[in-house]
Amino acid sequence: MASLDPGIGEKFSRPTQRAINHDGSFNVRRRGGPPIRDPYQRLILMPWGRFFLEVSVLFGVLNAAFALAYMALGLENLPGVAAPHGWVQDFLSALFFSVQTFTSVGYGHVYPGSNGTGALSSLEALAGVLTFALATGLLYGRFSRPTARILFSRAAIVSRRPDGTPCLQFRVANRRANILIELSARVIVKFTDAATKNVSYAALALERDAVSFLPLTWTLVHDLIPGSPLHGLEAADYAARAVEIIVMLKGYDDTFAQDVYARNSYIASEIIWNHRFRRAYDVDENGLAVVDLDALDATEEL
Amino acid sequence: MASLDPGIGEKFSRPTQRAINHDGSFNVRRRGGPPIRDPYQRLILMPWGRFFLEVSVLFGVLNAAFALAYMALGLENLPGVAAPHGWVQDFLSALFFSVQTFTSVGYGHVYPGSNGTGALSSLEALAGVLTFALATGLLYGRFSRPTARILFSRAAIVSRRPDGTPCLQFRVANRRANILIELSARVIVKFTDAATKNVSYAALALERDAVSFLPLTWTLVHDLIPGSPLHGLEAADYAARAVEIIVMLKGYDDTFAQDVYARNSYIASEIIWNHRFRRAYDVDENGLAVVDLDALDATEEL
Amino acid sequence: MASLDPGIGEKFSRPTQRAINHDGSFNVRRRGGPPIRDPYQRLILMPWGRFFLEVSVLFGVLNAAFALAYMALGLENLPGVAAPHGWVQDFLSALFFSVQTFTSVGYGHVYPGSNGTGALSSLEALAGVLTFALATGLLYGRFSRPTARILFSRAAIVSRRPDGTPCLQFRVANRRANILIELSARVIVKFTDAATKNVSYAALALERDAVSFLPLTWTLVHDLIPGSPLHGLEAADYAARAVEIIVMLKGYDDTFAQDVYARNSYIASEIIWNHRFRRAYDVDENGLAVVDLDALDATEEL
Amino acid sequence: MASLDPGIGEKFSRPTQRAINHDGSFNVRRRGGPPIRDPYQRLILMPWGRFFLEVSVLFGVLNAAFALAYMALGLENLPGVAAPHGWVQDFLSALFFSVQTFTSVGYGHVYPGSNGTGALSSLEALAGVLTFALATGLLYGRFSRPTARILFSRAAIVSRRPDGTPCLQFRVANRRANILIELSARVIVKFTDAATKNVSYAALALERDAVSFLPLTWTLVHDLIPGSPLHGLEAADYAARAVEIIVMLKGYDDTFAQDVYARNSYIASEIIWNHRFRRAYDVDENGLAVVDLDALDATEEL
Structure with a gap:
C-alpha cells in the first residue's frame, strides 16, 4: 500500500513537535549543504x-x-x-x-x-x-510577495450534523477584502505511535473539498463515520496517538493574479468536543451580507 | 446530496441583494478580524x-x-x-x-x-x-495588476434555437485588442425561497463551455429542456424565486501572461424574453472579420 | 453534435482571410465598445x-x-x-x-x-x-512581457512514414537558447464551404501531442488515414475547401517562469506535397547535439 | 507504439554525450536561425x-x-x-x-x-x-528569476527494500529554507544501442511520484522488478547500453509564488551498486526535525 506521508517523514527516534505551525511553517531545522549565496x-x-x-x-x-x-x-x-x-x-x-x-x-x-x-x-x-x-x-x-490571507478558526470542533452524524469541523475566512476564488482543501491526519514513535498518515474525506468563492466563511466538515480514520476515537485517544489534523488550502487571488496556498494544523489540545459553530455572517438592513471575522471562533455547546 | 453552494451561503435571516455585481464584486461587507496592516x-x-x-x-x-x-x-x-x-x-x-x-x-x-x-x-x-x-x-x-477585460451583454435572453428548443443565452466579447485564449465558463443559478429566505443553487449545463480563442464574440447557450433547473419557469417565476444567473469565466491573456477571471450575474429583471441576438460581427471587403462591440447587446424579437 | 469552432466563427457573409497569421495574430478588426482608457x-x-x-x-x-x-x-x-x-x-x-x-x-x-x-x-x-x-x-x-519564442517551419508537408502511411507534418524549434518544457500541441483544420461560405472545423489527431523538452526540433505528425478529416483529399481539394491547418502550442519557459503559447496556421498554398523533412540536427565531434535552425525548412522530394 | 522520446531525439550518427547535465542544462548547441535581437x-x-x-x-x-x-x-x-x-x-x-x-x-x-x-x-x-x-x-x-533550489544526491544507488525487492533510488532535498510544495516527479531511462547509435526511452515507475511538502528529504524509489526496463540488468549492461536515468521534478515555491522545475540525470558511472541511503534527518532534544544536507549522499554497503 502506498504511503500517505505528505513528505513529513515516518520514522523518528523520538517524539516530534507538531509538523505544521499555525503560520504554516514546519518544525524543521536544516544544517549543512552547499553554502547558499542568495x-x-x-x-x-x-x-x-x-x-x-x-x-x-x-x-x-x-x-x-x-x-x-x-x-x-x-x-x-x-x-x-x-x-x-x-x-x-x-x-x-x-x-x-x-x-x-x-x-x-x-x-x-x-x-x-x-x-x-x-x-x-x-x-x-x-x-x-x-x-x-x-x-x-x-x-x-x-x-509583491504573496502574503498570508486565510484566517483559520483557532480550534477545530467535534460536532453533530442536524441528522445526528458526528463530524469534525473547522472554519476559514478571507482575512482581506480582496476575493479568493477556486478554493480547494485537502486534510490529512497524522498519528504517532506512542511506543515505536513511528508516524502514520491518513486522508480525511471532506463533505465538500472545494468552493468557487470565499466571500464569507467556509466550514470544512469531515464526517466521523465508519471508514474515517478517526471513527470511534475519544478525546483521550487523540492525545495518546498525538493526533495532528493537517490542512492544506489552495486558491487564487483574483486581485493580484497569484495562487494562494495556506497550511494549518490542529493538535489534540486544539479540538473542542461537542460544540457547534455559530454563524459568522448575517444580512444587514440593505440586504448586504456581513461577515464578522471576530465570530470565526464562536462556538456553543451542543 | 452535496450542496452546490459556490461559497455564497445558503441560510440568511432576510432576503439578500444580488450575490455578484456587474463588475464582479460581491455584496459583502466584512468587520472585525485581526487588524490588517497591509x-x-x-x-x-x-x-x-x-x-x-x-x-x-x-x-x-x-x-x-x-x-x-x-x-x-x-x-x-x-x-x-x-x-x-x-x-x-x-x-x-x-x-x-x-x-x-x-x-x-x-x-x-x-x-x-x-x-x-x-x-x-x-x-x-x-x-x-x-x-x-x-x-x-x-x-x-x-x-501591472490584472484588469477587467471581458465585456458581458447587459442582459441575458430567453430565445429559441433554429430547431425550436428554448434556451437561455448571453454573450461575451473581449473588451481589448489583445488575445484571450483557452476560455472556459461555468454557470450556476441561485434561487431564494420567498418564505424561508433559504438560498439554493443549481448548475446550468452549457452547449459549449470552452473556446480556444475569443477574437469575436462568444454566445453562451443553456438549453431550457427537461433536466434544466429552469425548465418550465416563466418570467414571473424568475422574479418570485429571485433567480440570479451567476457566470464564471476563466481564460488566459497571451499578451500579459496572466490568467484572467471574470464574473457576472443576471437577475430576473435583466432577462429579456423571446428575443434573439443579432450577429455582432461581419466580414469587410478585405475578408477581415469585424466585430462591433456596440452590437453586443443587439437583440430582436423572435 | 457539439461544434468544434475554436471561437473563430462559423457563419460569414463572404469568404474570410486566413484566421491566424504566421505571427499568431487574428485577422479581426474591432470597433465600438466602451472607450478603453488603458x-x-x-x-x-x-x-x-x-x-x-x-x-x-x-x-x-x-x-x-x-x-x-x-x-x-x-x-x-x-x-x-x-x-x-x-x-x-x-x-x-x-x-x-x-x-x-x-x-x-x-x-x-x-x-x-x-x-x-x-x-x-x-x-x-x-x-x-x-x-x-x-x-x-x-x-x-x-x-518582461512574454515574446515569441517558437519557430515554425514555413510550410507543412504531405509525406509518408517509413511504413508508407501518408501523413501531414510540420516542424517547430525553439528560437532561443533557453529551455522550453512540457510542450503540448493541438491542431484543428478549418474548411470553408465554397457555396455557402459556412465554416466548419475538425480536430486533427497527432502521433504525439506532447514532449517534455524542446532542445532540438519537434516534428508534429498527423496520419492521413481513414478517420482523418483530410483523408483522401488532394491538393486541389485543399484549395477548393480553403483548408487552414490551425496549430496551438503551449509550453513553459523554465528560464523566465512563464507559460508560453504559440499559434500558427498553414493554408493550402503553404503545404508541400510528397516531400519529407531532412533532419535538422546532428552530433559534433564532442558528442554534442547541434541543431541547425536554418535547416528547419529543409525538405526533399520523396 | 507511441515513442517515449521526451524530445531529445532518437536517431544520431554517432554516440552523444549525456542528454542532461547535473545543472539541468542540455548538451545541445544551436546554430543558424533568424537573428535574435533580445x-x-x-x-x-x-x-x-x-x-x-x-x-x-x-x-x-x-x-x-x-x-x-x-x-x-x-x-x-x-x-x-x-x-x-x-x-x-x-x-x-x-x-x-x-x-x-x-x-x-x-x-x-x-x-x-x-x-x-x-x-x-x-x-x-x-x-x-x-x-x-x-x-x-x-x-x-x-x-526575481527562478533559481535552482533542489539538491539531488550525487549518485543513484541500486539497493534493496526491507522485503528484499531490488530497487533504484536517489534522493532530493530543498537547498533553501523556503518551503516547496506539491512536488511531483517523472523518471525515464535512455538507452543507446552500441551498434546503431539509435536511442530509445522507457518510463520508470516510482513507488511514490508526488509529495505534498519537501521539508526534509525525499527518496525516489523505482523497483527493479519484472516489467521494469532495467529489470535484470547488471552494472556492465548499464555501461554497455549507455544508460542515462533522466529525472524531472516539478513543484511550487510558496514563498515566491513560482513554479519550480528541476532536472537531473544519472549515467552508468554515477550509480552505486548494493548500497543503501543513511537517514539524513533526525529529531533534536526539542522535538524539532533536523535535516542534514551534507548527509544527502551518505550511503552504506548492504
Missing part, C-alpha cells in the same frame, strides 16, 4: 526593520569608505571644504560630500577640483544610482 | 486620484518635518538662505531646501554649512531616494 | 521607437509648460539667468532650468530665488521623480 | 560579473561620447572648466561634467553656459534617468 532571497525575506537597518548600514559603510578615499586624495582637491580642522572634521566633510555624490544631490558648494576626485566622484555617482536601482527592485520584490 | 495592498487598490493625493500629502508632511528640523538647527547653518524674515519666510526657505535635498535636485545656492545640517541633509537624501524607490515599485504594482 | 497596455504594446518618441514628446511638452510658468513668474526670480534677451532666449533659459529641475540635475548656476519659483520648482522636482518612477515601471513591463 | 534575455541571463562590466563599459562609452560632443561645442561654453590644458585635460573635464549630468549629480561648479550646451546637457540628463530606469528593471529581472 542575498536576494535573504533581503526579500528578512523583517522590515532589519531590512532598513542593513540598507542604512551598507549606505553608511560605503559612504565612509568613499570619504576615506577622498581624504587619501587630499581634501584640498575638494574645493569648498573648510580649511583642515583635524581628522574628525575632515572625515565629516568628506563624508557629507560623499553622500551628496552617492545620492546625486550634488549641491556643489563642495565639488571635485582635481582629476583624481573627478574620477572618484564619477565612480561614486554611478555606484549610487545602481545601488538605488537595486534597492528599488528589492523593495518591489518585498512588497 | 499598506501595499491598500496603495495598490486605491483609485489613482487618491493615490497621487496620498503621495503628495506624504511628500509635503515629510518635507515640512525636515524643514522644521533644519529650523531647529538654525538657518544660519544653511548658508545661502536670505537673512531671517520671520517664521513664514524662514519655514519656506527651509522647506525649499528640504525638497531640493529629498528629490536630490540640490541646486546648491543653499547648502548645509554645519555638521548638524550636513548630517540631517545626508539622512534626508537617503530617505528621499528610498521613498522614490518605493514609489516606483508601487506604480509598477498598480500598472 | 494607457499602460498601450505603452507596453507599442513599438520601441514609438515608445521613446512618446516619452520624449511628453518630456518636452511638460518641460515647455514648466518653462512658460517660470517665465510667467518672471525670470528675475531665477537668479543666474542672463539678462533678458528676447522671448526665445528667455524661453530657452527657463527650459534648461526646468529640465535641470525635472531630471534633478540641479547644477545651481540658476536657482529659484523667490517663494513662487521655489514652490514651482519643488512641485516640478516631485513631478520629475514620479515621472521617472513611472518610466521605470513601463520599461520593466515592456521587457 | 538584449533583455541576454542581459538577464549573463553572469553578474559580465553584467556589471557591460553596464560600466556602456556607461563609459556613452559619457565619453557626450564629452566629445561638449568639446565639439567648445569648452568655453561650460563655465567653470579650467582654462584649456591640452586635449587630455579638456577631455577629462568634459567627461566629469558629462558624468555629473548623466547621473544627475550636477554639482554646478561647471554648468552649461550656452544654448548649445544647455540643450545637450538637457538631452543627456534625460538619457541618464532613462538609462537608470532601464538598469532598475534589469536588476529586478535578474533578481
Whole structure:
C-alpha cells in the first residue's frame, strides 16, 4: 500500500513537535549543504526593520569608505571644504560630500577640483544610482510577495450534523477584502505511535473539498463515520496517538493574479468536543451580507 | 446530496441583494478580524486620484518635518538662505531646501554649512531616494495588476434555437485588442425561497463551455429542456424565486501572461424574453472579420 | 453534435482571410465598445521607437509648460539667468532650468530665488521623480512581457512514414537558447464551404501531442488515414475547401517562469506535397547535439 | 507504439554525450536561425560579473561620447572648466561634467553656459534617468528569476527494500529554507544501442511520484522488478547500453509564488551498486526535525 506521508517523514527516534505551525511553517531545522549565496532571497525575506537597518548600514559603510578615499586624495582637491580642522572634521566633510555624490544631490558648494576626485566622484555617482536601482527592485520584490490571507478558526470542533452524524469541523475566512476564488482543501491526519514513535498518515474525506468563492466563511466538515480514520476515537485517544489534523488550502487571488496556498494544523489540545459553530455572517438592513471575522471562533455547546 | 453552494451561503435571516455585481464584486461587507496592516495592498487598490493625493500629502508632511528640523538647527547653518524674515519666510526657505535635498535636485545656492545640517541633509537624501524607490515599485504594482477585460451583454435572453428548443443565452466579447485564449465558463443559478429566505443553487449545463480563442464574440447557450433547473419557469417565476444567473469565466491573456477571471450575474429583471441576438460581427471587403462591440447587446424579437 | 469552432466563427457573409497569421495574430478588426482608457497596455504594446518618441514628446511638452510658468513668474526670480534677451532666449533659459529641475540635475548656476519659483520648482522636482518612477515601471513591463519564442517551419508537408502511411507534418524549434518544457500541441483544420461560405472545423489527431523538452526540433505528425478529416483529399481539394491547418502550442519557459503559447496556421498554398523533412540536427565531434535552425525548412522530394 | 522520446531525439550518427547535465542544462548547441535581437534575455541571463562590466563599459562609452560632443561645442561654453590644458585635460573635464549630468549629480561648479550646451546637457540628463530606469528593471529581472533550489544526491544507488525487492533510488532535498510544495516527479531511462547509435526511452515507475511538502528529504524509489526496463540488468549492461536515468521534478515555491522545475540525470558511472541511503534527518532534544544536507549522499554497503 502506498504511503500517505505528505513528505513529513515516518520514522523518528523520538517524539516530534507538531509538523505544521499555525503560520504554516514546519518544525524543521536544516544544517549543512552547499553554502547558499542568495542575498536576494535573504533581503526579500528578512523583517522590515532589519531590512532598513542593513540598507542604512551598507549606505553608511560605503559612504565612509568613499570619504576615506577622498581624504587619501587630499581634501584640498575638494574645493569648498573648510580649511583642515583635524581628522574628525575632515572625515565629516568628506563624508557629507560623499553622500551628496552617492545620492546625486550634488549641491556643489563642495565639488571635485582635481582629476583624481573627478574620477572618484564619477565612480561614486554611478555606484549610487545602481545601488538605488537595486534597492528599488528589492523593495518591489518585498512588497509583491504573496502574503498570508486565510484566517483559520483557532480550534477545530467535534460536532453533530442536524441528522445526528458526528463530524469534525473547522472554519476559514478571507482575512482581506480582496476575493479568493477556486478554493480547494485537502486534510490529512497524522498519528504517532506512542511506543515505536513511528508516524502514520491518513486522508480525511471532506463533505465538500472545494468552493468557487470565499466571500464569507467556509466550514470544512469531515464526517466521523465508519471508514474515517478517526471513527470511534475519544478525546483521550487523540492525545495518546498525538493526533495532528493537517490542512492544506489552495486558491487564487483574483486581485493580484497569484495562487494562494495556506497550511494549518490542529493538535489534540486544539479540538473542542461537542460544540457547534455559530454563524459568522448575517444580512444587514440593505440586504448586504456581513461577515464578522471576530465570530470565526464562536462556538456553543451542543 | 452535496450542496452546490459556490461559497455564497445558503441560510440568511432576510432576503439578500444580488450575490455578484456587474463588475464582479460581491455584496459583502466584512468587520472585525485581526487588524490588517497591509499598506501595499491598500496603495495598490486605491483609485489613482487618491493615490497621487496620498503621495503628495506624504511628500509635503515629510518635507515640512525636515524643514522644521533644519529650523531647529538654525538657518544660519544653511548658508545661502536670505537673512531671517520671520517664521513664514524662514519655514519656506527651509522647506525649499528640504525638497531640493529629498528629490536630490540640490541646486546648491543653499547648502548645509554645519555638521548638524550636513548630517540631517545626508539622512534626508537617503530617505528621499528610498521613498522614490518605493514609489516606483508601487506604480509598477498598480500598472501591472490584472484588469477587467471581458465585456458581458447587459442582459441575458430567453430565445429559441433554429430547431425550436428554448434556451437561455448571453454573450461575451473581449473588451481589448489583445488575445484571450483557452476560455472556459461555468454557470450556476441561485434561487431564494420567498418564505424561508433559504438560498439554493443549481448548475446550468452549457452547449459549449470552452473556446480556444475569443477574437469575436462568444454566445453562451443553456438549453431550457427537461433536466434544466429552469425548465418550465416563466418570467414571473424568475422574479418570485429571485433567480440570479451567476457566470464564471476563466481564460488566459497571451499578451500579459496572466490568467484572467471574470464574473457576472443576471437577475430576473435583466432577462429579456423571446428575443434573439443579432450577429455582432461581419466580414469587410478585405475578408477581415469585424466585430462591433456596440452590437453586443443587439437583440430582436423572435 | 457539439461544434468544434475554436471561437473563430462559423457563419460569414463572404469568404474570410486566413484566421491566424504566421505571427499568431487574428485577422479581426474591432470597433465600438466602451472607450478603453488603458494607457499602460498601450505603452507596453507599442513599438520601441514609438515608445521613446512618446516619452520624449511628453518630456518636452511638460518641460515647455514648466518653462512658460517660470517665465510667467518672471525670470528675475531665477537668479543666474542672463539678462533678458528676447522671448526665445528667455524661453530657452527657463527650459534648461526646468529640465535641470525635472531630471534633478540641479547644477545651481540658476536657482529659484523667490517663494513662487521655489514652490514651482519643488512641485516640478516631485513631478520629475514620479515621472521617472513611472518610466521605470513601463520599461520593466515592456521587457518582461512574454515574446515569441517558437519557430515554425514555413510550410507543412504531405509525406509518408517509413511504413508508407501518408501523413501531414510540420516542424517547430525553439528560437532561443533557453529551455522550453512540457510542450503540448493541438491542431484543428478549418474548411470553408465554397457555396455557402459556412465554416466548419475538425480536430486533427497527432502521433504525439506532447514532449517534455524542446532542445532540438519537434516534428508534429498527423496520419492521413481513414478517420482523418483530410483523408483522401488532394491538393486541389485543399484549395477548393480553403483548408487552414490551425496549430496551438503551449509550453513553459523554465528560464523566465512563464507559460508560453504559440499559434500558427498553414493554408493550402503553404503545404508541400510528397516531400519529407531532412533532419535538422546532428552530433559534433564532442558528442554534442547541434541543431541547425536554418535547416528547419529543409525538405526533399520523396 | 507511441515513442517515449521526451524530445531529445532518437536517431544520431554517432554516440552523444549525456542528454542532461547535473545543472539541468542540455548538451545541445544551436546554430543558424533568424537573428535574435533580445538584449533583455541576454542581459538577464549573463553572469553578474559580465553584467556589471557591460553596464560600466556602456556607461563609459556613452559619457565619453557626450564629452566629445561638449568639446565639439567648445569648452568655453561650460563655465567653470579650467582654462584649456591640452586635449587630455579638456577631455577629462568634459567627461566629469558629462558624468555629473548623466547621473544627475550636477554639482554646478561647471554648468552649461550656452544654448548649445544647455540643450545637450538637457538631452543627456534625460538619457541618464532613462538609462537608470532601464538598469532598475534589469536588476529586478535578474533578481526575481527562478533559481535552482533542489539538491539531488550525487549518485543513484541500486539497493534493496526491507522485503528484499531490488530497487533504484536517489534522493532530493530543498537547498533553501523556503518551503516547496506539491512536488511531483517523472523518471525515464535512455538507452543507446552500441551498434546503431539509435536511442530509445522507457518510463520508470516510482513507488511514490508526488509529495505534498519537501521539508526534509525525499527518496525516489523505482523497483527493479519484472516489467521494469532495467529489470535484470547488471552494472556492465548499464555501461554497455549507455544508460542515462533522466529525472524531472516539478513543484511550487510558496514563498515566491513560482513554479519550480528541476532536472537531473544519472549515467552508468554515477550509480552505486548494493548500497543503501543513511537517514539524513533526525529529531533534536526539542522535538524539532533536523535535516542534514551534507548527509544527502551518505550511503552504506548492504
